[in-house]
Amino acid sequence: MAPKLPPHHPVQQSSTVSGAGQAAAHAAPRGLMRWLLTTNHKEIGSLYLIFSLSMFFIGGIFALVVRAELFQPGLQLVNPEFFNQMTTMHGLIMVFAAVMPAFTGLANWMIPLQIGAPDMALPRLNNFSFWLLPVAFTLLLSTLLMPGGGPNFGWTFYAPLSTTYAPPSTTFFILSLHIAGISSILGAINIIATILNMRAPGMRLMDMPLFCWTWLITAFLLIAVMPVLAGVITMMLMDINFGTHFFNAAGGGDPVLFQHLFWFFGHPEVYIMILPAFGIVSAIIPTFARKPLFGYASMVYATAAIAILSFLVWAHHMFVVGLPLAAELFFMYTTMIIAVPTGVKVFNWITTLFRGSITFEPPMLFALAFVVLFTIGGFSGLMLAIAPADFQYHDTYFVVAHFHYVLVPGAVFAIMAGGYYWLPKWTGHYPNVKLAQWHFWLSVIGVNLTFFPMHFAGLAGMPRRIPDYALQFADFNLVSSLGAFMFGASQLVFVAVVILCVRGGERAPAKAWEGATDLEWTVPSPAPLHTFETPPTFRPQAH
Amino acid sequence: MSGGSYYVPATSKWPILGSLALGLMMVGTGMVLVYDRGTLLMVVGILSVLAVMALWFRDVVRESRQGLYDAQMDRSFRQGMGWFIFSEVMFFGAFFAALFYIRTFALPWLDGEGAKGVAALLWPDFVASWPLMSPPDPAVVGPEQTFSPWQLPLVNTLILVGSSITLTVAHEGLKEGERATTRNWLAATLVLAVSFIIIQGVEYYEAYAHYGITLEAGIYGATFFLLTGFHGVHVIIGASILAVMLVRVLRGHFARDNHFGFEAACWYWHFVDVVWVGLFLFVYVF
Incomplete structure (x- = not known):
C-alpha cells in the first residue's frame, strides 16, 4: 500500500504538541466561540459543572412545587396533572441533568490532572458530549409547554403509563433522552480511553487516585447500560407511534418486560450516581x-x-x-x-x-x-x-x-x-x-x-x-x-x-x-x- | 502509556454543529411523529447530521494522513471503537433479552402456566405458541404465516458470513501490501453487503404483502421488525463505512502497518455479522 503521502488539503489549525509552550500555537477562539468550540478538558469540565448547577436549581424548583403542594393535606396550589409532571421532571432533571453531568464535569477537570495527562483522550468528542446536553434538556424542558403537558408518569416512565396513557409530548421526551444517552456513552468512552491510555509514565492502575478508579468502573457501567435504556425507549417509541405491542399484553407483549429492561439500566444507573x-x-x-x-x-x-x-x-x-x-x-x-x-x-x-x-x-x-x-x-x-x-x-x-x-x-x-x-x-x-x-x-x-x-x-x-x-x-x-x-x-x-x-x-x-x-x-x-x-x-x- | 509527547487536537466546529444538527433531527422527527408535519425539518436535520459526520471524519482522515496522530492517539481510537462496539452489543442485547423474555416467560404465563398463570384470566382462550400467530386479544391480527429460515434467511446468512470472509481476505491483503487484492476483495464484500440489503428489502416487501407480518401483527411482528430492522440499519451503516474504505483504498490512504480506519470498519462489520447469526438462529430458526 501507499505509504503516508503529503496531504492534499493541509488542515491549518492542527499541530502536535511535543513540548511545553507549543500549545499556545493554537489560535484559540475568543468570546462565545471559545466555549462553543473548546476542546480543553478544564473548560469543558467547567461547562459541565455550570450546566449541572443550573439544572440542579431547575430540578430543585420542581421539587419545591411538589413540597409546596404537600405542605398541607388537600389540593391547594397545582392540579394533580401538573403535580405529576413536576415529580417526573424533578426526577429526570436531577438524575440525568444535574447529578450525572456534575460527576462528568469533575471527571473532566480532575482525571487528566490526577493521572498526569495533558487532556482527555478524545477532546473533540468531549466537546460533543457536553454540547449534546443543553440540546437534550432544552428539548426535555420544552415538553412542559406542549399540548397535553410534559411527562407525567414518574421518572421511571413505566409502560403503559408512558405508552398507552401518555401525553403526546412523550415522543419528544424519548428523543431527548436518546440525545442525553449518546452524550453519556461518548463521555464514558472518552473517560475509559483517557484512564487506560493517558496515564503518566510509571503510573500503574493500582497507583491511581480512587476517583479515577471509581470513574473507570462507572464509565464501564455507563457503556453497558445506557444502550439498554436506548433500546427500551426505542421500544416505547414504537409502541406509541408504530402500533407495536412490546408492552401491551393484548398483542402478546408484557408491561413487566418494560420494568425488567428499565431496571436493568436503572439499577446500575444508581451506582453510576x-x-x-x-x-x-x-x-x-x-x-x-x-x-x-x-x-x-x-x-x-x-x-x-x-x-x-x-x-x-x-x-x-x-x-x-x-x-x-x-x-x-x-x-x-x-x-x-x-x-x-x-x-x-x-x-x-x-x-x-x-x-x-x-x-x-x-x-x-x-x-x-x-x-x-x-x-x-x-x-x-x-x-x-x-x-x-x-x-x-x-x-x-x-x-x-x-x-x-x-x-x-x-x-x-x-x-x-x-x-x-x-x-x-x-x-x-x-x-x-x-x-x-x-x-x-x-x-x-x-x-x-x-x-x-x-x-x-x-x-x-x-x-x-x-x-x-x-x-x-x-x-x-x-x-x-x-x-x-x-x-x-x-x-x-x-x-x-x-x-x-x-x-x-x-x-x-x-x-x-x-x-x-x-x-x-x-x-x-x-x-x-x-x-x-x-x-x-x-x-x-x-x- | 505515553512516550515523550502528546497530541492535542485543535478546536473544531463539527462537535457543536453536530449537537445542533442532532437536536434539529430529533425535533423534526418528533414533529413528524406527533403532529404529522415538519417533514422538511426532519429531512434537513438528518442531512445535517450526515453532513457533519462526513466533514468531521474528513478532518480526522486528513489529520491522520498528515501524520499528526501518534501511537497514543492510535490506541485511543482503538479503545474508543472497541467500547463503542461494546455499547452496540448491549443495545442489541436489550432486544434479544426482550425476545427471550417474551418467549420464555410472558407468553406461557398469559396461557396460564406457572406461578403467574393468573394472567390467563385476561384472555382465557389464549394459547401460547411461537411464532405467535394468534395474539391474545382478537382485535390484534397476527401474522398469516412466517418465513422458512431455509430460503431467503439462509441465503442472507451465507452472504453475510461470506462477506466477513472476503473482508478478512481484503484485510490480509492490506497487511501484505497487495493493493489489488485489498481492492478486489473489499469490492466483493461491498457487493455482498448490498445484496444482503436488497434481499432483506425483498423479504420486508414479502412480509407486508404476502405473509401478514407487520409491525402491528402482535409481538411476533414487533420483535421481528425490531431485531431485523435495527440490524438492517447497522448493515447499511457498515456498508457505507466499507464504501468509504473502498474509496480510501483506491486513493492509497492506507499503509501496511497503519490503517486503523480500515481495521475499525472490519471490527464493525464482523460485529454486524455476529448479530445476524444470532438473529438467524433465534428469530428465524428456533
Whole structure:
C-alpha cells in the first residue's frame, strides 16, 4: 500500500504538541466561540459543572412545587396533572441533568490532572458530549409547554403509563433522552480511553487516585447500560407511534418486560450516581485525616464488586409486580450481598479517620456528613431489599426517603465536597470558610428535616407520587416541606461561595491542602489552561 | 502509556454543529411523529447530521494522513471503537433479552402456566405458541404465516458470513501490501453487503404483502421488525463505512502497518455479522 503521502488539503489549525509552550500555537477562539468550540478538558469540565448547577436549581424548583403542594393535606396550589409532571421532571432533571453531568464535569477537570495527562483522550468528542446536553434538556424542558403537558408518569416512565396513557409530548421526551444517552456513552468512552491510555509514565492502575478508579468502573457501567435504556425507549417509541405491542399484553407483549429492561439500566444507573462520590470521599477523608487511605486495594475491589453485582439485582425494584418466588429470593439475596462491599468502603473510611489528625475544613464537613447520611440511606436500602418487607414499603414515602438519602446527602454532598476540595485548584482561591460552614450546616439540617420524616410517613403507609394525603401524615409533611425550602434556599449560599471564590479570596498555593498527595496538587493553583504537556515523573506511593 | 509527547487536537466546529444538527433531527422527527408535519425539518436535520459526520471524519482522515496522530492517539481510537462496539452489543442485547423474555416467560404465563398463570384470566382462550400467530386479544391480527429460515434467511446468512470472509481476505491483503487484492476483495464484500440489503428489502416487501407480518401483527411482528430492522440499519451503516474504505483504498490512504480506519470498519462489520447469526438462529430458526 501507499505509504503516508503529503496531504492534499493541509488542515491549518492542527499541530502536535511535543513540548511545553507549543500549545499556545493554537489560535484559540475568543468570546462565545471559545466555549462553543473548546476542546480543553478544564473548560469543558467547567461547562459541565455550570450546566449541572443550573439544572440542579431547575430540578430543585420542581421539587419545591411538589413540597409546596404537600405542605398541607388537600389540593391547594397545582392540579394533580401538573403535580405529576413536576415529580417526573424533578426526577429526570436531577438524575440525568444535574447529578450525572456534575460527576462528568469533575471527571473532566480532575482525571487528566490526577493521572498526569495533558487532556482527555478524545477532546473533540468531549466537546460533543457536553454540547449534546443543553440540546437534550432544552428539548426535555420544552415538553412542559406542549399540548397535553410534559411527562407525567414518574421518572421511571413505566409502560403503559408512558405508552398507552401518555401525553403526546412523550415522543419528544424519548428523543431527548436518546440525545442525553449518546452524550453519556461518548463521555464514558472518552473517560475509559483517557484512564487506560493517558496515564503518566510509571503510573500503574493500582497507583491511581480512587476517583479515577471509581470513574473507570462507572464509565464501564455507563457503556453497558445506557444502550439498554436506548433500546427500551426505542421500544416505547414504537409502541406509541408504530402500533407495536412490546408492552401491551393484548398483542402478546408484557408491561413487566418494560420494568425488567428499565431496571436493568436503572439499577446500575444508581451506582453510576454513587461510585464517583465514593471516589471523591476517598480523596477528601485521607487528606483531612492526614493519613493514607486505609485499604486502598480493598476499595478498588469493593467498587468493582458493587459494579458487577449491580447487574444482578434489578428486580428488587419489582418485588410487588408479581415475580415468581425464585426470582424474589434471588434478587433479595443478591441485593443484600451488595451491603458487603459497601460496608467494606464505610469501614475503610472510618478506619482512615481512626487516630488521624483530623481538621474540619468545608470539604471534610461534607465528606463526613456523606459517610454518616449515606450509610443511613444504605441501611434503609437493606430494609427495602427484604422482599416480604418491601411488600409493605413499596411505593411509599419510605422509598422516597431511602433514595433521597443516598442521592442528596450521598451523591450531591459528595459533589459539593468535591467542589470545595478542588475550588482552590480551579480558581486559585480558597472558598470563604464562614459562608461554607453556613452552607454546610443549613444543608445538613435542611436535608434531614426534609427526608427523615418521610421514613415515618412511608412506614405508616403514605403513598408516593400523590398530591394529597390522609390527615395523619400532615405533621410529617409539614416538617418535610419546611426542610425542603430550607435546603433549597441554602444552596443559594453555595452559589455565593462559588462566585466569591472565582472572584477572589485567600490565595491558594499549588498544594492547597496540607494532607493532599495526588498529582493535581503539583500543578499551580489556579491550574493553567494547559497542564502536563510533557508527562510528569510519577513516583508511586505505598498505598 | 505515553512516550515523550502528546497530541492535542485543535478546536473544531463539527462537535457543536453536530449537537445542533442532532437536536434539529430529533425535533423534526418528533414533529413528524406527533403532529404529522415538519417533514422538511426532519429531512434537513438528518442531512445535517450526515453532513457533519462526513466533514468531521474528513478532518480526522486528513489529520491522520498528515501524520499528526501518534501511537497514543492510535490506541485511543482503538479503545474508543472497541467500547463503542461494546455499547452496540448491549443495545442489541436489550432486544434479544426482550425476545427471550417474551418467549420464555410472558407468553406461557398469559396461557396460564406457572406461578403467574393468573394472567390467563385476561384472555382465557389464549394459547401460547411461537411464532405467535394468534395474539391474545382478537382485535390484534397476527401474522398469516412466517418465513422458512431455509430460503431467503439462509441465503442472507451465507452472504453475510461470506462477506466477513472476503473482508478478512481484503484485510490480509492490506497487511501484505497487495493493493489489488485489498481492492478486489473489499469490492466483493461491498457487493455482498448490498445484496444482503436488497434481499432483506425483498423479504420486508414479502412480509407486508404476502405473509401478514407487520409491525402491528402482535409481538411476533414487533420483535421481528425490531431485531431485523435495527440490524438492517447497522448493515447499511457498515456498508457505507466499507464504501468509504473502498474509496480510501483506491486513493492509497492506507499503509501496511497503519490503517486503523480500515481495521475499525472490519471490527464493525464482523460485529454486524455476529448479530445476524444470532438473529438467524433465534428469530428465524428456533
